[in-house]
Amino acid sequence: MLVGRRPKSPARGFTLIELVTTITIMAILAGIALPSFSAFIATQRVRNVSFDLMAAITLARSQAVSRNANVSLQKIGAAWDGGWKVSDGTLTFHNQEAYKNLSITDSAGLGAITYGKDGRTVTTSTKFTIAPSPALNGVSSRCVSIGLGGVPSSSTGAC
Numbered sequence: 001m002l003v004g005r006r007p008k009s010p011a012r013g014f015t016l017i018e019l020v021t022t023i024t025i026m027a028i029l030a031g032i033a034l035p036s037f038s039a040f041i042a043t044q045r046v047r048n049v050s051f052d053l054m055a056a057i058t059l060a061r062s063q064a065v066s067r068n069a070n071v072s073l074q075k076i077g078a079a080w081d082g083g084w085k086v087s088d089g090t091l092t093f094h095n096q097e098a099y100k101n102l103s104i105t106d107s108a109g110l111g112a113i114t115y116g117k118d119g120r121t122v123t124t125s126t127k128f129t130i131a132p133s134p135a136l137n138g139v140s141s142r143c144v145s146i147g148l149g150g151v152p153s154s155s156t157g158a159c
Contacts, residue, residue, distance in 0.1 A: 039138040049099055050130050050142040050154045053084075056094055057113065057144070057152040060086045063093055064115035070122060074112040080104035080128065103133040107159060113146065120150045127159035 014022075056073055064071040069088055076083040076096075081104040086094040108126040116122045125148065131141035143159040146152050 036138075039136060042132045042136050042139045045099075045102065046130050046132060046139065046142050049102055049104070050128075050144050052096065053080075053104070053128060053130070053144050054152045054154055056084060056086055056096060057146060059094055060113065061115045061119050061150050063088065064117055065119045068117045070114050070116055072112045072114040080106060081133075101133055103129075103131050105129050115150060120148075121146060129159050 060071045060073040063086065067088060071086065071088045071093070073084055073086050076085060077098070081099050081102050083096045083098045085092050085096065106126045106128050108124045110123060110126055112123065113126065114122040125146045127146070128144040129141055130144065132139050140156050141158055142154055142156055144152055144154050145159065
């Protein structure tokens, strides 16, 4: 034995075969999970947009009451999925950009929802349907409706 030399320790780490086997198994599992994961993401997007719309409606209502004036939620562009803004005609309180791959329609075909100083809608009450575009299997639409008192509510399914 040589003086000053240490005995060789076993090599640490993975072999190439173990690494390729692990990556292959992970790729197969990801391929199986991807379709259900995309439906989950679409469902969450529909839910988030419905809550964004409810928040904008609530903001318009509260601004109308606190300012003692009419405040409107107006669509930007030809459809509601192009975005919306909350304003009193001179001041803009909120501006929402367009949503991609979603369809937002209202039952009354309105371009704006106006709240009076009492917190009730001046315009016709309406219901909004929010759905993925194009439609996806396993993804439900959501309905945002405005009650007689002007308070919005959200539910799963078509209006």
